[in-house]
Amino acid sequence: MRGALAPPRPRVAVETVPRCARLLRVPQSAPAAPAMPRPRDPEVAAVPAVLYSYCSLPRTLPARPKYRPPLDAAEPGKEPVRYSNLMYDPRVVRGNTYALEVVPVSTPPTPFEIQRQKEAWKRALARKRAKEQMRPKAPEPVEGREHVQVQTELYLEEISDRVIEVDVECQTDAFLDRPPSPFFVPAKTGKDVATQLAGELFDFDIEVKPILEVLIGKTVEQALLEVMEEEELAQLWAHQRAYAELRNAELAEVQRLEEQDRRYREEKERRRRQHMQMLKKQKETAEKIAAQAFAKHYLADLIPSVFNNLREGGFFYDPIERDIETEFLPWLMTEVEEELEGKVLARIMLDSLIRTVVENRLEAFSRQPPSDQPEAPAEEPQPPEEPQAAEEPQPTEEPHPPDEPKPRDAEPQMAGETDAADQPVTEKEETDQPVTEQQSSQRMSFQLELE
Amino acid sequence: SGQELWSGKQDGMAHAHISAHLPPNIDPTKAPVAFGRRALPKLNEELQSPELLTQQRALMTLCDLVHDPQNVYQALELGVLDNLKTLLVHQDSTVRQKTTEILYIMTTHSVGRHGLIQNGVISALAELLDDPVDICRKNTHLVFEYMSKLTEGAVGILHAGLIPLLVSKLKNELEEIQELILGTLSNCLRVEASEALAADAVTVLKEKLTHSSVATRSKAAWAILEIGTHPEGKNEVCEEVIPVLVSLLEDTDPEVQASATGALMFAAIKPQGRFSALGAGAIPPLLKLAAEESGKAQLSAIKALTMLAELPKGRKTLLNHLDTFQQCLKDPSKAVKRAAKTAINVIQWKPY
Numbered sequence: 001m002r003g004a005l006a007p008p009r010p011r012v013a014v015e016t017v018p019r020c021a022r023l024l025r026v027p028q029s030a031p032a033a034p035a036m037p038r039p040r041d042p043e044v045a046a047v048p049a050v051l052y053s054y055c056s057l058p059r060t061l062p063a064r065p066k067y068r069p070p071l072d073a074a075e076p077g078k079e080p081v082r083y084s085n086l087m088y089d090p091r092v093v094r095g096n097t098y099a100l101e102v103v104p105v106s107t108p109p110t111p112f113e114i115q116r117q118k119e120a121w122k123r124a125l126a127r128k129r130a131k132e133q134m135r136p137k138a139p140e141p142v143e144g145r146e147h148v149q150v151q152t153e154l155y156l157e158e159i160s161d162r163v164i165e166v167d168v169e170c171q172t173d174a175f176l177d178r179p180p181s182p183f184f185v186p187a188k189t190g191k192d193v194a195t196q197l198a199g200e201l202f203d204f205d206i207e208v209k210p211i212l213e214v215l216i217g218k219t220v221e222q223a224l225l226e227v228m229e230e231e232e233l234a235q236l237w238a239h240q241r242a243y244a245e246l247r248n249a250e251l252a253e254v255q256r257l258e259e260q261d262r263r264y265r266e267e268k269e270r271r272r273r274q275h276m277q278m279l280k281k282q283k284e285t286a287e288k289i290a291a292q293a294f295a296k297h298y299l300a301d302l303i304p305s306v307f308n309n310l311r312e313g314g315f316f317y318d319p320i321e322r323d324i325e326t327e328f329l330p331w332l333m334t335e336v337e338e339e340l341e342g343k344v345l346a347r348i349m350l351d352s353l354i355r356t357v358v359e360n361r362l363e364a365f366s367r368q369p370p371s372d373q374p375e376a377p378a379e380e381p382q383p384p385e386e387p388q389a390a391e392e393p394q395p396t397e398e399p400h401p402p403d404e405p406k407p408r409d410a411e412p413q414m415a416g417e418t419d420a421a422d423q424p425v426t427e428k429e430e431t432d433q434p435v436t437e438q439q440s441s442q443r444m445s446f447q448l449e450l451e
Numbered sequence: 452s453g454q455e456l457w458s459g460k461q462d463g464m465a466h467a468h469i470s471a472h473l474p475p476n477i478d479p480t481k482a483p484v485a486f487g488r489r490a491l492p493k494l495n496e497e498l499q500s501p502e503l504l505t506q507q508r509a510l511m512t513l514c515d516l517v518h519d520p521q522n523v524y525q526a527l528e529l530g531v532l533d534n535l536k537t538l539l540v541h542q543d544s545t546v547r548q549k550t551t552e553i554l555y556i557m558t559t560h561s562v563g564r565h566g567l568i569q570n571g572v573i574s575a576l577a578e579l580l581d582d583p584v585d586i587c588r589k590n591t592h593l594v595f596e597y598m599s600k601l602t603e604g605a606v607g608i609l610h611a612g613l614i615p616l617l618v619s620k621l622k623n624e625l626e627e628i629q630e631l632i633l634g635t636l637s638n639c640l641r642v643e644a645s646e647a648l649a650a651d652a653v654t655v656l657k658e659k660l661t662h663s664s665v666a667t668r669s670k671a672a673w674a675i676l677e678i679g680t681h682p683e684g685k686n687e688v689c690e691e692v693i694p695v696l697v698s699l700l701e702d703t704d705p706e707v708q709a710s711a712t713g714a715l716m717f718a719a720i721k722p723q724g725r726f727s728a729l730g731a732g733a734i735p736p737l738l739k740l741a742a743e744e745s746g747k748a749q750l751s752a753i754k755a756l757t758m759l760a761e762l763p764k765g766r767k768t769l770l771n772h773l774d775t776f777q778q779c780l781k782d783p784s785k786a787v788k789r790a791a792k793t794a795i796n797v798i799q800w801k802p803y
Binding site: 176177178225229240245246248249251252253255256257260427451 | 485489518559598600676680709713717720721722740747749751755758759761786790793
């Protein structure tokens with residue numbers, strides 16, 4: 001603030017000092033003095049009634065750590081606050097308090113000061129320029145050229161021992177076939193000269209050697225090649241043959257084992273089947289025995305029960321009893337039936353007779369009502385027997401057409417009775433059958449009734 | 452001291468002018484080989500030329516080149532086989548002969564075998580079976596035999612329906628070719644036997660078992676072995692062939708013995724085969740064969756004896772000869788040891 005030489009006084013220090021001076025001044029001048037660098041105390045606002053007020057409340061400040069906290073220090077985790085001794089706090093103003101060092105007031109600079117500042121600034125600039133000029137610089141570009149700043153990153157090359165290699169191939173063109181050499185016999189030059197030798201010019205044996213060597217060598221070489229080829233083939237086939245033998249042996253073993261296995265399996269299968277059959281037969285035999293025993297037991301009392309059943313069924317019968325039952329009794333019953341039928345018929349006849357008589361009488365009485373009336377009640381109280389007895393001879397004539405006036409006497413008597421016996425009379429009328437039988441039967445029926 | 456007149460051209464000195472004759476070690480029957488990679492394409496083109504001589508010369512050169520498997524591979528890539536297939540039915544016998552020879556040499560290499568299968572050469576070769584020239588037929592059969600050693604090749608031959616043809620050829624071809632046919636049949640029979648059985652191969656093979664040539668006998672026995680690996684083949688073999696096989700066990704040639712033992716081994720798997728083998732008296736020769744150290748037939752003999760030991764009568768006989776098997780237990784070969792152990796187990800097995 002004031003100068004680089006002055007020991008740095010953190011502004012905080014200004015705060016900590018109880019500002020007694022201020023205390024005295026504050027009530028008078030309401031706004032904070034402009035000398036104060038930072039008027040930040042709202043309490044400065046004058047409250048004359050209050051005795052005093054602190055600009056800032058006195059508090060003990062924690063010790064300033066010697067070293068800055070690391071960047072990643074945990075802010076929230078509060079370490080134990082350490083208070084320092086005021087006397088040894090570097091922030092406390094030292095020195096004389098009677099001559100307070102006052103921060104110089106920064107008034108707007110006077111024009112003189114401004115000018116001086118400007119000059120100082122110019123001088124600094126000039127100094128700088130001079131310094132720069134003295135520094136060695138690159139030469140100016142040649143005419144027509146320009147220096148350009150370039151970064152060489154892009155053009156960096158890695159230095160290494162290995163040389164970069166690139167493979168390149170090159171091939172000649174395919175050969176052209178050599179055309180057949182033209183037949184050429186050069187022209188004859190020179191003269192023909194002949195010579196004759198006494199002995200031999202060359203030693204045949206010596207001269208012939210290399211030629212022979214070549215010839216025979218080539219032949220033998222060719223022969224060797226062929227023989228080698230054949231030998232190679234023969235070796236191959238021999239090797240194959242040996243392998244084939246081994247393979248055949250193994251194959252034969254496999255097949256033998258297969259055959260053995262097949263035989264064992266078949267044998268097993270056969271024995272198993274035999275055994276199964278045997279078991280089956282055993283079972284059958286056991287069942288047969290059981291069945292036989294059971295059947296015997298079951299049929300043990302067959303005969304007595306059979307005879308019992310037959311006897312109960314009535315197959316054994318006494319012939320006489322049977323005879324009586326089958327013939328005599330039915331006959332008897334039929335005869336009885338006939339008798340009864342006769343009797344019944346007789347009764348019917350009688351009923352019809354009575355009815356007719358009564359009807360005739362009714363007719364008669366209805367035609368002669370006054371004359372017959374006293375007779376009727378006089379005769380009525382008579383027991384029914386009398387009319388019946390009286391009419392006995394008359395019914396014999398009754399079968400004849402009932403129009404006769406004779407039975408008129410009997411009619412009114414019958415009138416009362418015929419109402420009750422109306423129905424049998426009608427029946428009797430219907431059953432007008434031959435007289436003889438009816439007569440006898442009627443007699444019988446009358447007899448029976450009377451009894 | 453003969454002072455002879457030397458004519459101008461016959462002295463040993465080199466002349467200045469280029470001679471009219473071709474250099475002495477150039478084969479005029481072969482086409483010149485172009486340099487490097489151009490060789491085979493050029494030959495391929497020459498094969499298609501209308502001139503017979505060019506074709507023949509190209510074929511000769513190709514024949515030589517094909518011994519190297521790299522050339523085979525390149526030739527297959529170039530599609531030489533198509534041209535060769537066309538040339539198979541050429542009317543000139545040399546062309547045919549050389550073509551078949553080229554194919555035969557190709558089949559000695561694995562690359563060639565696979566290439567031939569892929570290009571379906573087998574069916575094309577089938578037409579050459581009746582070729583009048585012997586060497587063509589021989590080469591054809593060589594191709595078939597080598598092809599059949601490969602499973603896919605055998606399958607190809609089966610698919611082409613060649614088995615009946617081959618069996619019929621077996622009856623009246625040359626001896627050499629018969630051996631080749633027997634080889635082909637053996638290999639094809641390993642895959643499938645039904646076609647051959649239908650063509651009545653067993654009868655034909657039975658005849659061959661008593662052929663005079665050793666190779667024929669051994670190959671015929673091997674073919675019967677391969678038939679015997681199949682169940683339906685076993686039935687046929689058991690019926691007729693076992694006595695002959697047993698007699699072959701005492702043959703002079705070890706190859707024949709080995710093949711016969713193998714055939715017996717498979718035939719004895721079925722019960723009726725066992726009975727007939729036992730009845731034909733197979734045990735003594737088999738014991739002899741099993742006793743010889745590192746013989747070709749040892750393993751098969753031990754196995755055949757194991758089969759026979761499943762019968763009670765066989766067990767009885769073999770119980771007396773257990774020491775042979777004990778001897779085999781000490782054999783360095785693992786397979787023989789294992790076989791001997793199994794044999795001892797089977798011989799000593801009791802039903803209770």
